[in-house]
Structure formats: structure tokens, C-alpha cells
Amino acid sequence: MSQQPVQTVSGKLILLIKAGYWLALLIIAAMVIASFILLQQMMATQQHNHTLLDIVSTQKTLSQRIVFLxxxxxxxSRDKQPALVSALKQATAExxxxxxxxLDQTGADPQSPAKLDPKSIESVLFAKPFHLDYFSVGLIAxxxxxxSAYESQFSGNGGYKGGDERVNxxxxxxxxxxxGYAALGQRITADADDRSEKPV
Structure with a gap:
């Protein structure tokens, strides 16, 4: 009789150990999955920031190229102008x-109150001192x-009526x-650094 309660206790103990073992495995698996998901999110955010910084870098180069061209x-000379205008057209379109x-990648909104926050991307785009949106749109226009002025000259027909001096x-x-783009790059980098320093 005394042996049966010992077996019952040992059986319960074995079941308890097995249950604890499986619970520990489940906790470890959940932690691994959570770590994987967190790592994926961090990598996606980092990739997004790199993409934005690449665009900013390209924009800095193109803005200078447009003005140079x-x-x-x-x-x-008249014979070189068509090639230069073609390069200018390509740079402006790009x-x-x-x-x-x-704008799409950052989700920047000119009506957002964030433009009043000097640490926001919107402040670089839509507020003093950079007004990057204004200068970017102006450069494109x-x-x-x-x-259009040069193409009208080349074709000899109507088209753009203003002289090229009006669009210097x-x-x-x-x-x-x-x-403005340099400040935007710094702001994107600062935002990325702030996010990486925040505890999860």
C-alpha cells in the first residue's frame, strides 16, 4: 500500500517535470519568434532609412546637375545645346x-502640425529656414x-513664349x-538614431 502512493507521487512529479519542460520549450520558441520579428522590423526600418538617404543623396547631386546644365x-554653342537640353530634361525628370x-516614402504632409517641430522632416520640407518643398518644386518648374524655351527655339515654332532669361x-x-537636402539627410539620420536608442 505504501508503494502505490510513492508511485502516484513520482508519476505526478514526472508529469510536472514534462509539463515544465514543454512549457519552457514553448517560452523559448516564443522568445525566438519574437526576436526574429523584432529583428525583421529593425532591418526593414533600417532599409527604409537607407532608401531615403539614397534618394536625398541623389537629389543633392541632381539639383546641382540641373543648375550646371x-x-x-x-x-x-548652338550645335551643343540640343544634347545639353536633353541631359537637362532627363535630370529634371529624374x-x-x-x-x-x-514625399511618398516619408508620408510628409504640408498641413501637418509637425512642420512646426524643428526636429521633424516636415519642418525641413515645409517651414523656415529650409522650405525644401518650395525650392524643389521651383527647381523642377x-x-x-x-x-520648353530651348525646345521652342530649336523647333522654330510657337510653344513657350517667355524668354529663357525669365527662368534662370x-x-x-x-x-x-x-x-535643404543636406538638412533633410541629417534629420532622417537623427530620427533613425533616436528610434534605435529607444528601448523596445
Whole structure:
């Protein structure tokens, strides 16, 4: 009789140990899955930030290229102007496409109250001192007008009626755009650093 309670107790103990073992395995598996998901999210965020920084870097280069090509087209000989205008058209189109992509990727909203926060992306895009949206849109519009003016000259027919002097792209536009994109890159990097330092 005394042996049966011992077997019952040992059987319960074995069941308890097995249950504890399986529970521990489940906890470990849950922790591994949670770590994997967290790591995936961190990698996706990091990839997103790298994509944004690549776009910003490209925009800095293109803004300078557009102004350079505009100046070179004006100073270039008549036989070289069509090639320069073609390069200007390509650079302007790429700049516009990238800017639209940047707005889409950041989700920046000009009506957002975040533009009043000096640490936000919106403040670089839509507020003082950078007004990057204004300068980017202006650079695109002036580039398109300049291209249209030259293409009208080449074809000899109507089209753009304003003279090319009305759409000058000068160093001040290039410098304002460049400094705006530099600030945007710094803001994106700072946001990424802030997110990585926050405890999970």
C-alpha cells in the first residue's frame, strides 16, 4: 500500500517535470519568434532609412546637375545645346520623380502640425529656414520652363513664349536646394538614431 502512493507521487512529479519542460520549450520558441520579428522590423526600418538617404543623396547631386546644365546650355554653342537640353530634361525628370518618391516614402504632409517641430522632416520640407518643398518644386518648374524655351527655339515654332532669361536657374537656387537636402539627410539620420536608442 505504501508503494502505490510513492508511485502516484513520482508519476505526478514526472508529469510536472514534462509539463515544465514543454512549457519552457514553448517560452523559448516564443522568445525566438519574437526576436526574429523584432529583428525583421529593425532591418526593414533600417532599409527604409537607407532608401531615403539614397534618394536625398541623389537629389543633392541632381539639383546641382540641373543648375550646371542650365548654365552650360545658355553658354554652349548652338550645335551643343540640343544634347545639353536633353541631359537637362532627363535630370529634371529624374529629380521630379525622386522628389515625389521622397514625399511618398516619408508620408510628409504640408498641413501637418509637425512642420512646426524643428526636429521633424516636415519642418525641413515645409517651414523656415529650409522650405525644401518650395525650392524643389521651383527647381523642377524652372527647369521645365527653360527646357520648353530651348525646345521652342530649336523647333522654330510657337510653344513657350517667355524668354529663357525669365527662368534662370542660378547658384542661389542650387545652394538653397542643396542645403535643404543636406538638412533633410541629417534629420532622417537623427530620427533613425533616436528610434534605435529607444528601448523596445
Amino acid at each position: 542650365a548654365g552650360a546650355t545658355g553658354a554652349g 529629380f521630379e520623380t525622386n522628389y515625389d518618391l521622397l 524652372n527647369g521645365d520652363r527653360l527646357i 536657374l542660378d547658384a542661389s537656387v542650387a545652394n538653397a536646394t542643396l542645403s
